[in-house]
Amino acid sequence: MKIRNFKLKLIFSYIFIIIISFGFVAFLLERNLEDNSFNNIKSSLINQALLVENQITAERVKKEDTGYLCPLVTSLGQKIKCRITIINKLGKVLADSEKPQGEILQMESHLYRPEVIMALAGTIGVDARYSSTLKKDMLYTALPIKENEEIIGAVRLALPLESVEKTLGEIKKAVLHGLIFAIVLAFVLGTTIAARTIRLINRIIRASRKFSKGDFSSRIIQSSNDEIGELAVTLNQMAQDIEDKIKQVKARDQKLGAIFNSMIEGVIVIDKAGQIVSVNPSIEKIFGILNKDAAGKSFLEAIRNSDIAQIVSAVLEKGKPLSNEIAFIYPVRRVFEVNATPIFDNNLISGCLAVVHDITEIRRLETIRRDFVANVSHELKTPLTSIKGFVETLLEGALDDKENNRNFLKIIQAHSERLNSLVEDLLSLSHLESKEITLNKKSFDLRLLLEEVISGVKSQLKKMNIEIRNDIPAGIGVAADKDRISQVFTNLIDNAVKFNKKNGFIRIYAQEVSGKIKVYVEDSGIGIPEKDVLRIFERFYRVDKARSRELGGTGLGLSIVKHIVELHSGSVGVESIEGFGSKFWFILPK
Numbered sequence: 001m002k003i004r005n006f007k008l009k010l011i012f013s014y015i016f017i018i019i020i021s022f023g024f025v026a027f028l029l030e031r032n033l034e035d036n037s038f039n040n041i042k043s044s045l046i047n048q049a050l051l052v053e054n055q056i057t058a059e060r061v062k063k064e065d066t067g068y069l070c071p072l073v074t075s076l077g078q079k080i081k082c083r084i085t086i087i088n089k090l091g092k093v094l095a096d097s098e099k100p101q102g103e104i105l106q107m108e109s110h111l112y113r114p115e116v117i118m119a120l121a122g123t124i125g126v127d128a129r130y131s132s133t134l135k136k137d138m139l140y141t142a143l144p145i146k147e148n149e150e151i152i153g154a155v156r157l158a159l160p161l162e163s164v165e166k167t168l169g170e171i172k173k174a175v176l177h178g179l180i181f182a183i184v185l186a187f188v189l190g191t192t193i194a195a196r197t198i199r200l201i202n203r204i205i206r207a208s209r210k211f212s213k214g215d216f217s218s219r220i221i222q223s224s225n226d227e228i229g230e231l232a233v234t235l236n237q238m239a240q241d242i243e244d245k246i247k248q249v250k251a252r253d254q255k256l257g258a259i260f261n262s263m264i265e266g267v268i269v270i271d272k273a274g275q276i277v278s279v280n281p282s283i284e285k286i287f288g289i290l291n292k293d294a295a296g297k298s299f300l301e302a303i304r305n306s307d308i309a310q311i312v313s314a315v316l317e318k319g320k321p322l323s324n325e326i327a328f329i330y331p332v333r334r335v336f337e338v339n340a341t342p343i344f345d346n347n348l349i350s351g352c353l354a355v356v357h358d359i360t361e362i363r364r365l366e367t368i369r370r371d372f373v374a375n376v377s378h379e380l381k382t383p384l385t386s387i388k389g390f391v392e393t394l395l396e397g398a399l400d401d402k403e404n405n406r407n408f409l410k411i412i413q414a415h416s417e418r419l420n421s422l423v424e425d426l427l428s429l430s431h432l433e434s435k436e437i438t439l440n441k442k443s444f445d446l447r448l449l450l451e452e453v454i455s456g457v458k459s460q461l462k463k464m465n466i467e468i469r470n471d472i473p474a475g476i477g478v479a480a481d482k483d484r485i486s487q488v489f490t491n492l493i494d495n496a497v498k499f500n501k502k503n504g505f506i507r508i509y510a511q512e513v514s515g516k517i518k519v520y521v522e523d524s525g526i527g528i529p530e531k532d533v534l535r536i537f538e539r540f541y542r543v544d545k546a547r548s549r550e551l552g553g554t555g556l557g558l559s560i561v562k563h564i565v566e567l568h569s570g571s572v573g574v575e576s577i578e579g580f581g582s583k584f585w586f587i588l589p590k
């Protein structure tokens with residue numbers, strides 16, 4: 001619609017300019033030509049009048065000799081194609097080339113015709129007016145007829161003004177033709193220019209429509225060097241810039257999205273109305289909701305945790321970051337740290353970002369560490385207190401008590417040994433836990449290693465009369481750190497002896513399970529209560545603390561076993577029936 005308007009506007013502007021110009025030209029031409037033609041005719045008529053006046057003898061006029069004058073003016077009038085009239089000084093018409101002689105005397109007096117008045121006054125009379133006699137516009141000139149400087153009458157020449165009008169009419173016709181030609185030219189030129197311009201503008205419009213729909217891939221073909229061409233270049237440049245910017249934003253969006261989705265911490269984006277904009281997969285896992293279900297809902301409706309909701313609403317209200325620790329009791333106890341930060345847009349709070357960090361494990365480890373320190377202190381304190389007590393007793397005089405002093409020293413020795421083994425176990429445990437540990441892996445025969453370990457505990461076995469059987473088949477080899485596996489056997493056999501009954505047995509055997517070697521250490525001892533089975537691999541965990549201490553245990557033996565086996569990418573476990581014995585096992589790669 002607009003484009004058609006443009007075409008019409010252009011054509012109408014052309015036509016308007018043409019009409020105005022032509023009108024002006026026609027107006028000037030008409031005025032000048034009319035004046036010019038009129039003056040030319042006037043001067044030629046005056047000249048002719050002078051010639052005619054020469055032909056007329058004053059005497060005939062004086063005598064009013066119409067018989068002579070009439071044929072003369074008729075013949076002269078035919079020759080010069082003019083109306084010739086002779087008037088005497090009283091205004092009486094004596095002859096007229098357009099009237100027969102008989103009608104002359106009836107003609108009215110011409111005394112008051114303007115040109116006649118002027119001629120009779122001695123000047124050249126000129127007048128243009130409508131002739132009622134000939135019924136057309138006429139130009140009249142009159143000259144005085146003189147005899148010896150005395151004016152005796154006037155000769156008057158009249159010419160129809162038709163020729164002037166005819167000339168003007170022809171000029172007007174030419175101007176009109178010119179006008180029509182110019183209008184047709186304007187129309188053709190306007191249509192061509194408009195069509196070309198519209199074609200270029202259409203290209204721009206088509207591309208702009210695509211741009212407005214977000215498709216910045218197309219470009220405008222630039223085929224002119226004028227302002228439209230420049231517009232096309234500018235639009236192309238703009239599209240290129242926007243396309244580049246969109247690509248950058250998309251790339252940044254993807255990166256942010258990837259970070260958002262892969263974050264271990266849960267992230268919740270909330271708008272200023274307290275409604276959820278988005279949550280990441282970690283939040284989906286923590287709260288068991290889906291992003292698509294949560295988006296658009298109010299915080300409490302979607303997350304159902306009033307502690308976090310309170311933090312979020314405080315942040316939205318005050319615009320200051322807040323963090324707090326919250327705990328879930330159900331279904332399992334979990335501890336979270338919530339950090340909520342306001343999001344600002346032009347210095348106004350536009351939302352809040354809440355980051356939920358699961359710190360259950362950190363808190364658990366902290367508890368373990370605290371318990372461990374407390375346990376170590378306690379374990380060290382008991383023997384140290386005893387040693388201190390007995391040393392004091394000895395110093396206060398018991399040294400001379402020959403019956404007991406040896407006993408006291410033996411007790412001090414026992415406690416020192418206990419302290420020593422405790423420190424040794426702690427050192428090896430801390431060494432196993434440190435990241436620097438390297439395993440000296442070698443292939444060796446498991447049965448032979450066990451033989452060596454058994455020979456080291458022979459005296460202990462004898463005391464309790466315990467029978468031990470090495471049932472590991474010959475030739476079973478494992479690739480492991482031999483010294484450490486030897487420690488595993490030592491600790492397990494040591495326990496199997498300590499917690500065995502008199503005349504009991506210990507049996508060690510192995511079997512291959514899915515490409516790995518599973519080793520069992522079975523005893524006929526006191527067994528482990530069901531409630532303790534899961535915990536005995538913990539540091540310092542003992543079923544019966546007093547008995548363990550009495551037997552020189554530190555409560556760290558099984559922890560060390562577990563660490564060594566796990567360092568070999570293996571696993572440990574126990575099956576036990578209280579009162580009937582235990583079966584410890586560990587798995588090693590072949």
Ligand code: ADP
Pocket residue numbers: 491495496497499500523525526527528536541542543544548549552553554555556557558559582
């Ligand atoms: P300890 O120095 O007390 O032996 P361990 O870590 O080796 O420490 O063992 C932890 C606890 O596990 C022991 O105190 C004991 O209660 C239990 N335990 C270990 N081995 C056996 C076993 N063979 N039979 C019965 N109880 C055992």
